[in-house]
Amino acid sequence: MQPRNMSMSGVVDLAALKAAGEAKAKAEQARAQRQDAGAPAPSAASPLVIDVTEETFESEVLQRSSEVPVVISFWAEQAEQSKQLNETLERLVGEYAGRFLLARADVYANQLLFQQFGAQGVPAVFAVLAGQAMPLFQGAAADDQIREVLDQLIAVGEQRFGIVGAPVEAGAAPAAAATPEPRPATPQELALSAAHDALDAGDLGGAVQAYRNVLADEPANAEAKLGLAQAELLQRVQDADPQAVRKAAADNPADVPAQLAAADLDLVGGHVEDAFGRLVDTVRRTAGDDRDAARLRLLELFDVIGADDPRVVTARVALARVLF
Template structure:
């Protein structure tokens, strides 16, 4: 099994980066066959945290990957080896309880959807985070190896703020007995606004919460997250990097790339880019850099050792 370690996904772009690049190798059709999903000896039917992907729901699943990780299995469900892998991934999807959604793409029934992942053969497993495909492995794999790869995907998702739960099975009994407490009204208002993609309303709700309680750390972190989403909504990573490279002392260009680095999980790079500009910046630019760094510190978490190190550099540069 080829299983490269997943890295934090690239910054969110306006359109998912899927492109058809020819047909998928369907040589698995000549191998030992298994019954169709749901029949004895075959892979389980879709359900719970497992969905079958078609041209009708593919784009929605890609959009959903900004809320929770989507793991795509490109397969031929009646091939024995494919069916075994599908069964293993399905069990793990249920075991992980919605931390990711498993999407199964029948390469024979939906060749255009399968080809969009630019895979060479089946079975192939690809993660999708924030609309971006992240190849995981091709071919059969042991369950323990798969667990390791999934854990890396979830870690990358967490770094990118993709930590929602996929809809599916009912909550476990223990969870049902101990429901989560409701969010404070303004936090719920902000959450609902994010769900309907009204980021301005989410910002307003968090700002109101902070006016009521300036020590509301959850509102401070939420506000930083939403502002980052606003700033990077239509950002082009390549264009932003080129602008920063062409004008190394341009503070606004550096701020744009730092945001995208943060979104991509490159926390140290984001901090260093802004801290490096502080010594030569004028008073106005220093204030811009200071404010943005404090927001990025909130995103990383005040307990993160990288934040502690960066805070010391910030203090030295300012004072």
């Protein structure tokens, strides 16, 4: 399986997108409280690999996630693939030297935690940033794929939440790091940052326009494309009445706009397979402009989730079958 169940213009699941500003403020408040109390930053003084339980989850993961990205690996003794993935992650956490922490969770000893994260099986890998949980990937993955996801996670922590971790050697006390010379932001970076800020502030119209401005100058900017897809999706559902939308879709299976609206709600609500399945069925039942509308909306939702997500791969195959 491919390791990106994480769309990276920000930390996104969509709920985290809408709460990013609040989460960043909480993270900054937590850091300030620790500084006032004279407490060390958890990421600097603690091991890079921990075994987390339901009882220690708040202190070992949630609180520490305000200082450093925490990667959670759900594993089981009977699942050899999950143990192999843990070995890979343990090696990588040493290489990344404090830029993220690894929390291993035995699913049989932590079934409630496993269920709360909504994992479908093991191995399953999630992350927590500033108290915000998000899926990373499920199943086996190659080193380069895992590194790509980790790099994206760390970048999001820095750019969206102000979380930079504490680079140290595993098992060593942190040394004072030299302050790097700041690099002036490019105009493209400033424009992208403005788009992210608008999205965090709930200014969806402003975010849509800002992402379009970035793409006008840089059409291949993947981060801007993803941000635009997310902002447009949130804009479509922000005033929707979920009950009315779902009733209209159930009562009128042939009503393409009703099915599009319901699929948007499905995705925002985390029912990714339902959203994709609904639109694939709509493509299958329709023709002409209606079919094109359903197909294009499905492709937009693929962009929101990420092309490498296994659910997107499966839905692309299903779409191809009904089209050809």
